[in-house]
Amino acid sequence: MQQVVLDFSAMGGPCEIRLYAENKAEGHEIALSAKQEILRLATKYSRYQQDTITSRINQLAGTHEKFKVDDETSALLTFADTCFKQSDGLFDITSGVLRRVWDFKKNHLPTQQAVEDLLPLIGWQKIQWNSPYIQLPVVGMEIDFGGFVKEYAADAAANICINSGIKHGLINLAGDIHVIGPHPDGSGWRIGIRHPRQPDQAITTIECHHGALASSGDYERFILVDNKRYSHILNPRTGWPENELASVSIVADQCIVAGASATIAILKGKAGIQWLNELSLKYYCIDWQGKVFNM
Secondary structure (H helix, E strand, O other): OEEEEEEEEEOOEEEEEEEEEOOHHHHHHHHHHHHHHHHHHHHHOOOOOOOOHHHHHHHOOOOOOOEEOOHHHHHHHHHHHHHHHHOOOOOOOOHHHHHHOOOOOOOOOOOHHHHHHHHHHOOHHHOEEEOOEEEOOOOOOOOOHHHOHHHHHHHHHHHHHHHOOOOOEEEEEOOEEEEEEOOOOOOOEEEEEEOOOOOOOEEEEEEEOOEEEEEEEOOOOEEEEOOEEEEOOEOOOOOOEOOOEEEEEEEEOOHHHHHHHHHHHHHHOOHHHHHHHHHOOEEEEEEOOOOEEEO
């Protein structure tokens, strides 16, 4: 079998599609289809463009007008609703408004008052969601699919490959990975877990034959103030980061499940490890002191 590798950038990071096919031309065609699916989703759910689903919903905040969503968006909103409930409100796609005061390109903190002024705009429970209609009741509220759409895109791209007959390969979207199947010789893909304090090193390696791997942590976007690290993963209740866990990596059947679970575990702090144990998810966690927890 022939291996095809397609590298590109999307959703804010480097992406890689690796497939094995009977011939390179066929494999390349399938890889391009998978790439187009990723780019489609990146555009559809972007918060930076005015005519996307995300922006159109947010533009109606406070108008008492309901927005009818398509089936794909409905499924994603229902997933977000489930995550909100299973996380006791910590996974909240309305918390993106906090980026108005948190700037991770500058090494300074927002004031407590600035954060508190935004808290009334946060709360999925305030959203009126009755599929296929969504309504944001307060002016200034917004939803953001950024917390899980990249993982969803990895799954969607993998499904395109599988439906095209690919049995061996993987989709890697900046570390959010869906493994379609092992190498043709049956060996798994060896995936490194990034060391949260030494970005050029892997702290461990996981061998994966099928399924997905996603990681969340305080090492991608953060600021350092007085030697204290503040990550971009913000608690929707307080508006401030949680800092007990430096990194959480999850293995699951679907990348969207792995990614959301990793984020929830970070937000739960040390209680997140017990939560993962209860779900029987395979994980690899590192706390802020460097202690490793895994199952």
